[in-house]
Amino acid sequence: MPASIVLGAQWGDEGKGKLVDRLAGEVSWVVRFQGGNNAGHTVVLGDRVIKLHLLPSGITRKECNLVLGDGMVIDPWVLRQELDNWLQQTGEDPSQSRLFISERAHIILPYHRMLDSLDEKIGTTGRGIGPTYADKINRIGLRFGDLSEVIGDVDWAETVAQRMNSDLSAAGAEGRIEAAQLAQEVAWIHDTFGQTVANTGVMLDNALKLGENVLLEGAQGCLLDIDQGTYPFVTSSVTSRGNATHGAGIHPGHIEQVIGIVKAYTTRVGAGPMPSELFDSDGDHMTDVGHEFGTTTGRRRRCGWLDLVVLRHANRVNGFTSMAMTKLDVLGGIDPLKICVGYRLDGKEIHEMPASSAALARCEPILIEMPGFPPEPLEVWLDLAKKADEEGLGYSALPSAAQAYIRHVENLLGVPITSVGIGPDRDATIERAD
Numbered sequence: 001m002p003a004s005i006v007l008g009a010q011w012g013d014e015g016k017g018k019l020v021d022r023l024a025g026e027v028s029w030v031v032r033f034q035g036g037n038n039a040g041h042t043v044v045l046g047d048r049v050i051k052l053h054l055l056p057s058g059i060t061r062k063e064c065n066l067v068l069g070d071g072m073v074i075d076p077w078v079l080r081q082e083l084d085n086w087l088q089q090t091g092e093d094p095s096q097s098r099l100f101i102s103e104r105a106h107i108i109l110p111y112h113r114m115l116d117s118l119d120e121k122i123g124t125t126g127r128g129i130g131p132t133y134a135d136k137i138n139r140i141g142l143r144f145g146d147l148s149e150v151i152g153d154v155d156w157a158e159t160v161a162q163r164m165n166s167d168l169s170a171a172g173a174e175g176r177i178e179a180a181q182l183a184q185e186v187a188w189i190h191d192t193f194g195q196t197v198a199n200t201g202v203m204l205d206n207a208l209k210l211g212e213n214v215l216l217e218g219a220q221g222c223l224l225d226i227d228q229g230t231y232p233f234v235t236s237s238v239t240s241r242g243n244a245t246h247g248a249g250i251h252p253g254h255i256e257q258v259i260g261i262v263k264a265y266t267t268r269v270g271a272g273p274m275p276s277e278l279f280d281s282d283g284d285h286m287t288d289v290g291h292e293f294g295t296t297t298g299r300r301r302r303c304g305w306l307d308l309v310v311l312r313h314a315n316r317v318n319g320f321t322s323m324a325m326t327k328l329d330v331l332g333g334i335d336p337l338k339i340c341v342g343y344r345l346d347g348k349e350i351h352e353m354p355a356s357s358a359a360l361a362r363c364e365p366i367l368i369e370m371p372g373f374p375p376e377p378l379e380v381w382l383d384l385a386k387k388a389d390e391e392g393l394g395y396s397a398l399p400s401a402a403q404a405y406i407r408h409v410e411n412l413l414g415v416p417i418t419s420v421g422i423g424p425d426r427d428a429t430i431e432r433a434d
Ligand code: IMP
Pocket: 011, 012, 013, 038, 039, 040, 122, 123, 124, 125, 126, 127, 128, 129, 130, 219, 220, 224, 233, 234, 235, 236, 269, 270, 271
C-alpha cells in the first residue's frame, strides 16, 4: 500500500508544498486530486523561489511523474503559462514527458472566471473554481476527455454560448461569450494538451501494482472543505482524505500514511469566521515575519493563535497518522505564546466546532499561555536544522520553550509531530529523532 496523502489541517497555506517537495524525492508520482489554480504553493530551492498553482510540487524532482487528477478543475491558459515559466527556468517542458492530465478533470473556461469575478461574499480567489464545480455537479461541465467530441461541432458551441450568455446576463456580468471564439478556444486546448490527457487512474493503479510510491498532494485545507469546512466560506471541493484517492481514481486501500500539515499558528484568507484571529502586534508579527500574503492573489492573510479546536476537527475527519508542523521559527519573539484549546459560545464552553458559521463567528477563544522563545535570523535557524540533522539531535536542538510547544500540541491531539519547519529553505526542517 505505498500511497501517502499530504493534507492541510487548517484554512490552507500551511506550507504543504515544501513537504511535498521533500517527500517527492522518495516517490515516483505526485498527484493533485482536487481544486485548481486557487492553490498556491511556494517551493524555495536555494535562491530560487518557485510559485506553483496547478503543477504538483514534485515537479522539482526530475524523475517524478506528475498527475493532475480526476477531481481537479484546470484552467488550460494558466497551466500553459506555468509550463512556459518552468521551461524558461529549467529548459524542460514536463507536458512532453512526465505530466499527465486526467481525462475526467474539468476545464475552467473564461465564462467561469467571469462569473467568479462577481463574488462579493466569500472572497474567492476569482479563478473560476466555484462556477466550474457548479457546472460539474449540474452535469454540464466540459472535461479534457470530452474535448475531441465537441471540436468542430458548431451546434455545440452555439448552444453552450447561448446558455453561458443567459447565465452571465442573469448574474449581472457585462461580458458575453461568442460561439466562434469558444470553438477556437476548445480547439486550442485540444491542440495544446491533447497528448498530455490520459486515463491517469489506470496509470496510478498500475504503478501501485508495480510497487511504486505515490504521493497525493492536497490543496487548500480541511476548514475550506465544502462539507467539513466553515460553510459557506469554503472552496468548492472536498479537500479531505476521503476524496484523495477518489479524486485520483484509485481506491482507499492503497493508503499507508496521511500527513496533516499544521502551521504553528493559524492563518486565513478571504471572508469567514476565525475565532483565534489577532488584531494586535502579535498578529502583525505573524504576518510580517511569516510573510503571510497569498501566493495566488497577494492578499494579506489574517493571522491568529494556533487553534486546537480546528485541529481536532481536522484530525477527526482525516485520521492523520502523523503531522508536520511548519513555520515554528515565525513565533520566535512572541512571549507568551498562546494556544486556543476551546471556545466560549453564548456563555457555554465547547470543544468541537459548531457547523454554523454564524455560531462560529460568536465563539470567543479559550486560550492557554506558554513561554515564548527568542527570534533568530533565518541563517541561524537553517544552521540549527543542519546541526540537528548531522548529529541526530531531533527536537532537542530547538530552544526548550519551542520543544514544549510541540509536545503540548502532540499531547492535546494525540498525533505525533514527525517534523518541524523552521525556515523556508528545503533544508530548514528538523525531523523527530526519538
Ligand atoms: P475559491 O476556492 O477561489 O472558490 O475561494 C473560496 C475560499 O477559499 C476563499 O476564502 C479563498 O480565499 C479560499 N482559498 C482557496 N484556495 C485557497 C488556498 O490555496 N489557500 C488559502 N485559501 C484558499
